[in-house]
Amino acid sequence: MSNQGEGCCEPLSEEPLAEQQAAELATVFKALGDPVRLRLLSLIxxxxxxxxxxxxxxxxxxxxxxxxxxxxxxxxxxxxxDSERRGTWVYYRVRPETTDRMAALLSSVSGERAAARVG
Amino acid sequence: MSNQGEGCCEPLSEEPLAEQQAAELATVFKALGDPVRLRLLSLIxxxxxxxxxxxxxxxxxxxxxxxxxxxxxxxxxxxxxDSERRGTWVYYRVRPETTDRMAALLSSVSGERAAARVG
DNA sequence: CGTCAATATTGAAATATGTCGAATCAAGGC
DNA sequence: GCCTTGATTCGACATATTTCAATATTGACG
Structure with a gap:
């Protein structure tokens, strides 16, 4: 909670998205917009x-x-x-800040006017 | 724990996404993966x-x-x-079932093992 | 009807994306 | 040092996406 940080997340409702923010967010959704990547994320x-x-x-x-x-x-x-190399192998793990941020953004769409600020 | 519905939503963690489900979900994320469409959604x-x-x-x-x-x-x-024509003009509105579903899916990633089933 | 204004569809061009095989880089074991 | 195995990067090609101009469709109004 608390602040919404620098480049942080406006709700999708409340006020329209600025161009630059839209571009950044689109990058993340685009990454999610492929079945293989979704399954990879799910596996991880x-x-x-x-x-x-x-x-x-x-x-x-x-x-x-x-x-x-x-x-x-x-x-x-x-x-x-995120990925980390340990010896011969490379390990991947989810970054929950990002998935949480996107989830909050999408929630704000139906959260109507009073959508909580997504920090 | 009841059923999980027909084409309904598995959490992204808990168990890996099936191919077909991944494909359906990817379609929605792909739609969100463009700055113009994000801004359109936001405007609506x-x-x-x-x-x-x-x-x-x-x-x-x-x-x-x-x-x-x-x-x-x-x-x-x-x-x-969704869109609806009324006379000369066509009006668009958000379908919150969909945005909510995607939000819940993303939340389940960080929701760890005990992620609530997303209806 | 005929025309006008608002949306949608079509067809085509430029760019981006997904995929592979080949080459490269990293770390361990001989 | 030199292979071997795991993973990333490179180069190329097929397909998909974004965009526009032109055309079609839909409904309102003389």
Whole structure:
């Protein structure tokens, strides 16, 4: 709660989105707008440990390894996931700040006039 | 824990998304993944009346009328908005079921293991 | 009817995206 | 040091998306 930070999130209702904000938010939604990336995110999020090795993600799809790597990169660039290399393997985990922010933004649409400020 | 409905919403964590569900959800996120469409949605949502005439949306952008019409069509096809013709004009309004559903889905990512089932 | 104004649809061009195979980079083990 | 294995980057190609101008459709009003 509290402040709404610098580039922080206006509700989608309340007042129309500025062009630049719309562009930033669109980047994240665009990252979510692909079935493969959604499933990747889901696979990562569904792990109790909170993280998954790429070596487990890749064989879950009928796609080449570079393709999976590419999708993971887009998720990373959108701020939806983080990666960390530990030895031979690379592990991905969700960044809940981002998913929460997007969720709050979407909630604000139906939250009518009194939509809580999304911090 | 009751059913989870027909085509209804799994949380993104809990269990990985099935291919078909991922494809459906991706369609909606893809619709949200464009700055123009986000601003359109925002303009529609920010109206106290809940609806806006296309004749007010079109001049709000530096884009041709067919282009705006096209974006509105994609929002409609994604289930994010509804349109109604009244006489000469066409009015658009948000479909909160859809935005709420997507919000809940995103919330479930950080909702960890115990994520509430999203109806 | 005929015309005008508001939207939608069509067709085409430029750009972006998803995908692969080949090449490259990183870390471990011989 | 030199392979081997895991992961990313590069280059290329097919497809999808964004956008416009032109055309069609819909409804209101003489």
């Amino acid at each position: 999020a569904s792990r109790p440990s909170g993280e998954v090795c790429v070596c487990e993600l890749t064989p879950a799809f009928d796609l080449s390894q570079p393709t999976i790597s590419h999708h993971l990169k887009l998720l990373r660039q959108a701020g939806l996931v | 949502a920010s109206r106290p009346s809940g609806e806006v005439c296309v004749c007010e949306l079109t001049p709000a952008f530096d884009l041709s009328q067919p282009t705006i019409s096209h974006h509105l069509k994609l929002l409609r096809q994604a289930g994010l908005v």
